[in-house]
Amino acid sequence: MNIINHILGFPRIGINRELKTAQEKYWNKKISQQELMNIGKKIRKKNWEQQKKLGIDLLPVGDFAWYDHVLTTSMMLGNIPDRHRSFNNKIGLDTLFFMSRGISETGNSAPASEMKKWFNTNYHYIVPEFTINTVFQYSWNQLIEEIDEALSYGHNIKPVLLGPLSYLWLGKEKDNKVNKLDLLNNILNVYKKIIKKLNKRNIEWVQIDEPILSLDLPTDWLDAFIYSYKFLYNNKKNIKILLTTYFGSVEHNMEIIRDLSIDGIHLDILSSNNHDLIQINESIPNNWLLSLGIINGRNIWKTDLVYWFYKIKKLIKNRKKIFLGSSCSLLHSPIDLNCEKELDQEIKSWFSFAIQKCTELYLLKKALLQDDINDLQIWSEPIFSRSKSNKVHNTTVKKRILEIENLIPNRNKMYKKRIVEQKEKLQLPILPTTTIGSFPQTKEIRKLRSDFINKKLDKEKYIQKIKKIIFENIQRQESLSLDVLVHGEPERNDMVEYFGQHLNGFAFTSNGWVQSYGSRCVKPPIIIGDIYRDKPITIELIKYAQSLTKKPVKGMLTGPVTILCWSFPREDLSKKLITKQIALALQDEVLELENSGINIIQIDEPALREGLPLRKKEQKKYLKWAVESFKLSCYGVKNSTQIHTHMCYCEFQDIIQDIINLDVDVITIETSRSSTKLLSLLKKFNYPNEIGLGIYNIHSPNIPSIENMKKLLNKFIQYFPIERLWVNPDCGLKTRNWIETENALQNMVETAKKVRKDLLKNK
Structure with a gap:
């Protein structure tokens, strides 16, 4: 019996x-x-040492990234947009940061490449760009240097390696003259060179990630898999290819997969x-290695190892050698449960972070x-004791869910009538x-929250x-002449964690950080039980902000689907039921905000698309309950109360179509990095309500000019009636400093004023 342990990747951010x-x-x-490079090297060295000590037989190399993998x-393939290239075409670490952050070698503005969600996770990636002039060539030696380092x-x-077809699929054609699959031969030749370098180092296995195999792929892409892996197989010499799939079942593509020229799956x-x-074993060729992803890389619950012991024991009789691994990269998991000193011991016994998953x-x-x-x-016992814990079940919540089972949570009047009021x-x-x-989360704000959490500051002084x-935030906005104000969220560390901390049914870590993108890390709450609200969450501070101005101040909430998607969910209850529990808790908050005189309430749902199942046949069902959950969160508000989302x-x-079905009065949406494709899409579907199309990219330190924003706003006006347009940044401003924020917002407001003036002249 030959069993090899491996993981598909390890968190790269470092324990602290x-x-x-x-x-x-x-x-x-x-x-x-x-x-900076030395710090990266120390993180990699420690990661490898830890994995080896924990019994991992085959250590992943190439899972480290300076921004995203x-x-x-793109760097390795030399796929650099012209606007981010240096004068001598030299590619280096700064080039990578130019592409991700939107600056150039001279420090001038150069729009960042688009950023998208990595499949159905909260991890982001920088979208590769393809044009008619795109030529791939091996250009950056980071992978080989790290291999030599580990050896x-x-x-x-x-x-x-990210597979060539998944890389092409995830990229974006920037002009109509290029077809992504036309670039396949070029990219395969670069992968051939990389494999040649691996052969020189006597590498036995290379992991090639092709997560798009969990999707419903067009026939030409499936055919391209046959062609591509035959090409790579014929040029691999001694190295063995482990084709890696994750985030979804690939049963629907198994007929194609069985015909691939690979050594393992x-x-x-x-x-x-x-x-x-x-049955799974029988579905793949006998001469392939079978690697089983049975340790959940996307959640924090302990694995029922007894269950998998009996499953795998039966399999071993039919297969002499197997790999046991994580379902996906542990990138999506916190690093070490042992760092959690404040967690309730009973709750802590239910969890397993990246280190513990290696132990499993x-x-x-x-x-x-x-x-x-x-x-x-012994390891799995807490899994069974949890099912009886009073920290998990609440009869009042279950009863309330039953009462809304047949409810259709629509607004009283249609948008056209509501908007008049x-x-x-x-x-x-x-x-x-x-x-x-x-607004900017300054050092002073972070220290203030830290002092309160660590009990160096009592609640009364903290609130003061x-x-x-x-x-100060209201004063700044008044001086900038913004029309609808916000309180700035100084009391919130994270848009999901904050609400989890004020709802029952959640647990929280002190060091459970997970990378979202670049240097952005989040500490997802953990949903451990039935969710409910037993006291107001935002009322006091929003009411206070509104008392400071005659202009409307938005109540700011995070939506139920986003709270679900950006938390680690419990696995003993359906996502649909968890989300409806959250929606009911938020509904209590929404109605109390309204009763407190708040006339605009924003319920953000940036994760609505993220929660979408990868298979098309499963998407309709999800979208139905996701939309219903959002509408449930604001069910019962007056027609005159304006509901926003972002x-x-x-x-x-x-x-x-599902965004339309949300029936929000105003949606603010990211468009600053996107092309006019989204505008055309919204126009094609005749988006009926009000919309704020993000007029500048907040993830870049560049200050947007009035001239550029005016051009963008005038473009928006060509697609939508001016009466239904709002002017706003594309996302929250917590990652920016105040100088950048005020200068950008000043230009944004001035842009709106100039366009208003131009429109009056034209009339």
Whole structure:
């Protein structure tokens, strides 16, 4: 019996977010590039040492990235947009940051490449750009350098590559003259060179990730898989190809997969309802290695190792060698549960982070080799005791869910009638200006929250100081002449974590950081039980902000689908039921905000598209309950109360009709990085309500000019009636500093004023 443990990737941020700190210091010119590189090297070394110590047999190399792994692949392939190229075409680490952050070698403005969600996760990637002039060539040696690094430490390694077809699929054609598949031969020749370099280093296995195999692919793309892997196989010499799939079942593409020229296949078993490993084994060629993704890389619950012991034990009789692994990269998991000193011990016993997931693989392998489940029973016992815990179940919540089972949560009147009442009450100008919600999270604000959390500041003094910041935020917005104001969210660390902390049914970590993109990390809440609201969450501070101005202040909430998607969900209840529990809790908050005199309430749902199942046949069902959950969260509000939502960085074309079905009065949406394709899409579907199309990219430090924003706004007016347009940034401003924020908003407001004036002249 030969069992090999491996994982598809490990978190790259460092146990104390060392990478984030180093990146931001480098961007602010506080450390040199060499110092940044040294920190990355230390993180990689520690990651490999930890995995080896924990019993991982085959260590992934190439899972580290300075921003995101798709962008790393673009660098390796030399796929650099002209606007980000240096004068001598030299490609280096700064080039990578130019592409992701929107600056050029001279420091001048150069729009960042688009950023999208990585499949149905909250991880983001920088979208590759393809034009008629795109030529791939091996250009960046990071992968090979890291391989040599790991080999110098004596590790048994498995290089990780994003597959050529997934890379092309995830990219964007920037003109009509290019077809992505026309670039296939060129990109395959670069992969051939990379494999040649791996052969020189006597690498046994290379992991090639092709997650798009979990999608419904067109025939020409499926045919391209046959062609591509035959080409790679014929040029691989001694190296073995492990084709890696994840995030979904690939059963629907298995007929094509069986014909691929590869040496092994990794299957995300957890994404399929089929856990019959004997049947799965019979579906793949006998000469292939089978790698089983049975440890959940996307959630934090302990694995029922006893269950998998018996499943795999049956399989071993039919297959002499298998790999046991994580379902996907552990990039999506916090690093080490042992760092959590404040967690309730009972709750903590239910969890498994990246380090513990490596331990799970070791324990399972050991048990299979020794045919002894004693250690597995001890490990898995908390899973069963949890099912009886009073921290999990609440009868009142279950009863309330039953009461709304047949409810259709629509507004009282249609938008066309509601908007008349809203305009009369709000008295806003045409092209009203606003922001998405958050303002810069300064060091002072972060220290203030930290002092409160660590009990260096009592609640009364903390609230006083928070109110002082809100007062300043309102003054700043008044001086900028914004039309609809926000309180700025100084009390909120994260848009989901904050609400989780004020709802029952959640648990929280102190160091459970997960990378979202670049230096942006989040600490997802963990949904451990039935969810409900037992006291107001935002009322006091929003009411205070509204008392400071005659202009409307938006109540700011995070929507139920986003709270679900950006948390680690429980696995003993359907996502539909969890989301409806959250929606009912938010509904209580919405109605109380309205009763407190707040006339605009924004319920953000940036994760609506993210939650979409990868298979088309499953999407309609999800979208139905997701839309219903959002509408349930604001069910019962008056017609004169204006409901807003915000969405960003997703493939809107997949859900455009469902965005319409949300029936919000105003949607603010990211368009600053996107082309006119989204505008055409919204026009094609005749988007009926009001819309704020993000007029500048907040993820770039560049200050947008009035001239550029005016051009963009005039473009928007060609697609939508001016009476239904708002002017706003494309996302929240928490990651920017105040100088950038005020200068950008000043230009934004001035743009709106100039366009209003031009329109009056034309009349």
